[in-house]
Amino acid sequence: MMDISQQWDNFLNDATEEEIEAASLFLASMERKRAGLNGTHIGALMGITSEYQEPDTLTMEIPNTVLLQNSLDILHGGLTATLLDSAMGTLAFKLIPEDKAAVTTEMKVNYVAKGVGKHFKCVASVIHKGSKLIVMEGKVYRSDGALIAHATGSFFVISKRS
Amino acid sequence: MMDISQQWDNFLNDATEEEIEAASLFLASMERKRAGLNGTHIGALMGITSEYQEPDTLTMEIPNTVLLQNSLDILHGGLTATLLDSAMGTLAFKLIPEDKAAVTTEMKVNYVAKGVGKHFKCVASVIHKGSKLIVMEGKVYRSDGALIAHATGSFFVISKRS
Amino acid sequence: MMDISQQWDNFLNDATEEEIEAASLFLASMERKRAGLNGTHIGALMGITSEYQEPDTLTMEIPNTVLLQNSLDILHGGLTATLLDSAMGTLAFKLIPEDKAAVTTEMKVNYVAKGVGKHFKCVASVIHKGSKLIVMEGKVYRSDGALIAHATGSFFVISKRS
Amino acid sequence: MMDISQQWDNFLNDATEEEIEAASLFLASMERKRAGLNGTHIGALMGITSEYQEPDTLTMEIPNTVLLQNSLDILHGGLTATLLDSAMGTLAFKLIPEDKAAVTTEMKVNYVAKGVGKHFKCVASVIHKGSKLIVMEGKVYRSDGALIAHATGSFFVISKRS
Numbered sequence: 179m180m181d182i183s184q185q186w187d188n189f190l191n192d193a194t195e196e197e198i199e200a201a202s203l204f205l206a207s208m209e210r211k212r213a214g215l216n217g218t219h220i221g222a223l224m225g226i227t228s229e230y231q232e233p234d235t236l237t238m239e240i241p242n243t244v245l246l247q248n249s250l251d252i253l254h255g256g257l258t259a260t261l262l263d264s265a266m267g268t269l270a271f272k273l274i275p276e277d278k279a280a281v282t283t284e285m286k287v288n289y290v291a292k293g294v295g296k297h298f299k300c301v302a303s304v305i306h307k308g309s310k311l312i313v314m315e316g317k318v319y320r321s322d323g324a325l326i327a328h329a330t331g332s333f334f335v336i337s338k339r340s
Numbered sequence: 341m342m343d344i345s346q347q348w349d350n351f352l353n354d355a356t357e358e359e360i361e362a363a364s365l366f367l368a369s370m371e372r373k374r375a376g377l378n379g380t381h382i383g384a385l386m387g388i389t390s391e392y393q394e395p396d397t398l399t400m401e402i403p404n405t406v407l408l409q410n411s412l413d414i415l416h417g418g419l420t421a422t423l424l425d426s427a428m429g430t431l432a433f434k435l436i437p438e439d440k441a442a443v444t445t446e447m448k449v450n451y452v453a454k455g456v457g458k459h460f461k462c463v464a465s466v467i468h469k470g471s472k473l474i475v476m477e478g479k480v481y482r483s484d485g486a487l488i489a490h491a492t493g494s495f496f497v498i499s500k501r502s
Numbered sequence: 503m504m505d506i507s508q509q510w511d512n513f514l515n516d517a518t519e520e521e522i523e524a525a526s527l528f529l530a531s532m533e534r535k536r537a538g539l540n541g542t543h544i545g546a547l548m549g550i551t552s553e554y555q556e557p558d559t560l561t562m563e564i565p566n567t568v569l570l571q572n573s574l575d576i577l578h579g580g581l582t583a584t585l586l587d588s589a590m591g592t593l594a595f596k597l598i599p600e601d602k603a604a605v606t607t608e609m610k611v612n613y614v615a616k617g618v619g620k621h622f623k624c625v626a627s628v629i630h631k632g633s634k635l636i637v638m639e640g641k642v643y644r645s646d647g648a649l650i651a652h653a654t655g656s657f658f659v660i661s662k663r664s
Numbered sequence: 665m666m667d668i669s670q671q672w673d674n675f676l677n678d679a680t681e682e683e684i685e686a687a688s689l690f691l692a693s694m695e696r697k698r699a700g701l702n703g704t705h706i707g708a709l710m711g712i713t714s715e716y717q718e719p720d721t722l723t724m725e726i727p728n729t730v731l732l733q734n735s736l737d738i739l740h741g742g743l744t745a746t747l748l749d750s751a752m753g754t755l756a757f758k759l760i761p762e763d764k765a766a767v768t769t770e771m772k773v774n775y776v777a778k779g780v781g782k783h784f785k786c787v788a789s790v791i792h793k794g795s796k797l798i799v800m801e802g803k804v805y806r807s808d809g810a811l812i813a814h815a816t817g818s819f820f821v822i823s824k825r826s
Contacts (some may be wrong), residue, residue: 182352182360182364182367183348183349183352185364185367186345186348186349186352186363186367187345187348189367189370189371190344190345190348197350197374198344200370200381201344201348201366202344202347202422202447203371204363204366205344205347205348205351208351208359208362208363209351212359217410217411218409218410218411219406219407219408219409219416219418219420220407223385223407241428244381244497245381245382245408246381246382247381248380249380251442252448254382254422254425255422255425255444255447256382256418256419256421256422256423256424256425256426257382257418257427259418259421259422259425259447260416260417260418260419260422261418261428262417262418262423262434263416263417263418263421264418267417279412280428281451282417282437282451282658283450283451283656284448284449284451284608285417285421285448285449285451285634286446286447286448286449286610286772286816287421287446287447287448288445288446288791288792288799288816289443289444289445289446289447289820290791290792290794290797291792292797305776305811305814306774306775306776306777306811306814308776310658311607311658311776313774313776313814315814325791325792328703328791328799328801328816329774330774330790330814332607332608332774334634334635334655369559444817445797445818446770448610448654448772450629450630450636450637450654450656452629452630452632452635453630454620467612467614467652468612468614468615468649468652470614472820473614473769473820475612475614477652481619487629487630490629490630490639490654491611492612492652492654494612494769494770494818496796496797506676506684506687506688506691507672507673507676509688509691510669510672510673510676510687510691511669511672513694513810514668514672515689521694521698521809522668524694524705525668525672525690525694526668526671526764528687528690529668529671529672529675532675532683532686533675536683541735542697542733542734542735543686543730543731543732543733544731544732544740544742544743547731559686562775568705569705569706569709570703570705570706571705572704573703573704574765577674578704578706578746578748578749579746579749579753579768579771580706580742580745580747580748580750581706581742581746581747583742583745583749583771583773584740584741584742584743584745584746585743586742587707587740587741587742588742591741603736604777606741606776606777607775608772608773608774608775609741609745609773610770610771610772610773611745611770611771611772612769612770613767613768613769613770613771618703657751
């Protein structure tokens with residue numbers, strides 16, 4: 179079997195422009211993950227940056243890239259959901275003690291406009307913080323300020339050892 | 341600026357085993373997309389294979405890989421949603437005329453068990469098929485047969501030119 | 503102040519046919535509640551009858567009456583939701599120990615056809631039964647067999663004393 | 665068969681205090697409907713009052729009564745949903761031309777605190793207004809100001825003759 183380095187060379191040799199772009203984006207994602215900027219591959223691949231506004235808002239931003247688009251060149255609804263789940267979940271972790279974890283039990287997303295443009299911003303906020311269940315709201319905006327998706331989600335607070 | 345081939349070589353030179361695996365998976369995804377097996381990068385990255393059971397069921401399968409996991413080594417809830425949206429949306433397209441498209445207007449997912457194991461299977465079926473709005477159900481199972489997520493979603497039928 | 507009996511006589515004296523019908527339905531609901539056929543006023547008002555199919559299905563039926571209709575003479579979406587919540591919640595109680603209670607934490611309803619006809623049947627079933635969280639599905643059908651609404655809901659299991 | 669007036673007298677003769685209260689509330693609801701204060705029986709029964717704040721907010725209030733409570737003396741989740749659907753739907757009608765109607769296609773409610781206290785206030789607002797689909801948000805508060813439920817809902821805009 180060819181080694182991975184050889185495979186990459188072969189692939190890049192006859193790659194289209196979009197393929198080169200995709201490969202560069204993936205490489206950048208690996209470096210983001212290596213540098214600890216993202217904890218997960220999908221987060222790194224989406225290029226998520228996160229900012230916590232105390233006490234109860236969290237903002238995540240991503241650039242729009244070919245890797246994230248559906249067949250109509252629009253941000254894939256599943257990745258919009260990924261961004262929303264990540265932002266609401268990360269905020270949930272900010273609100274609970276160190277020895278607890280928060281797991282998504284349900285999420286509903288309303289898609290209201292096309293995800294196009296240069297980048298996307300997701301704002302997560304708290305609807306209700308109970309000791310066992312936290313209910314969040316998330317909104318995704320595109321560069322021109324238009325809302326593209328709205329979500330609510332429930333996060334169950336569990337012991338990290340459970 | 342270093343060319344992309346050089347960058348890849350440098351990256352692979354001091355890559356960990358997980359990074360090599362991730363790079364192989366990404367390369368495989370590029371080949372899946374090049375071969376037309378998946379229409380989108382995220383679909384290729386997830387390694388989605390799809391099978392339509394006439395008249396109104398569609399099954400998608402994905403292998404479980406490091407690329408898809410959250411920080412707890414569990415299938416990321418956003419990617420579970422991506423699989424569900426893809427399966428329900430693909431089924432919606434099977435039910436409408438060639439000159440129409442179906443866009444997700446909303447989706448709700450209940451997460452009921454951890455996404456672990458070798459692979460995942462998503463089964464989409466029809467709750468209601470109207471001329472303008474199609475309501476779908478989706479279920480995701482892991483290798484051991486346990487249900488990990490349940491979804492419902494609404495798809496708005498539009499003209500392809502609108 | 504006039505006593506209630508006098509007020510009723512006055513009201514009935516110049517009541518329309520629909521008002522007489524509504525008054526009869528309300529009176530019947532009071533008798534249902536008095537006889538213990540329904541535990542709540544709204545359940546009695548809707549004339550809910552319930553049947554449990556072991557181990558994990560519950561069916562509720564209601565007649566269609568003027569009391570339940572919106573301004574278009576269609577079953578009010580909120581009462582469709584009430585029927586669904588009642589059926590799913592009642593089923594949840596069947597699945598838990600005597601000293602526990604189940605409270606609805608979220609419910610999503612898709613309305614897919616007009617609620618018209620002689621009566622409605624709601625079938626609740628189990629999507630997932632965890633020790634702390636139970637996820638249910640509910641479907642409402644009209645007399646001609648058409649599905650009018652589909653719901654999923656989450657029920658949190660608590661101690662009856664909490 | 666006994667006439668309705670006679671039946672009422674019989675019922676009231678040996679009615680409990682709660683039954684008298686329920687009968688009074690029902691009578692009041694009939695008068696609300698007769699006076700045109702509510703368009704539907706369920707709206708009248710809940711004693712809904714509505715106020716539109718231009719351009720895009722609508723508030724509904726209801727008193728807490730025995731008629732609306734579940735077996736734990738808490739506002740029935742289905743009636744919370746009824747209030748939310750009514751408020752969001754009424755607001756939807758404010759936003760569309762006279763010859764159009766808005767029908768609920770889906771609604772999701774998160775229940776976050778017990779519905780107790782003297783009265784409830786529901787505030788509906790607009791998440792997105794499209795020409796064919798309007799997405800709304802609704803919140804229900806109790807007298808002490810605590811949020812008890814949060815909802816999102818989709819309303820499909822149709823011709824009144826369709």
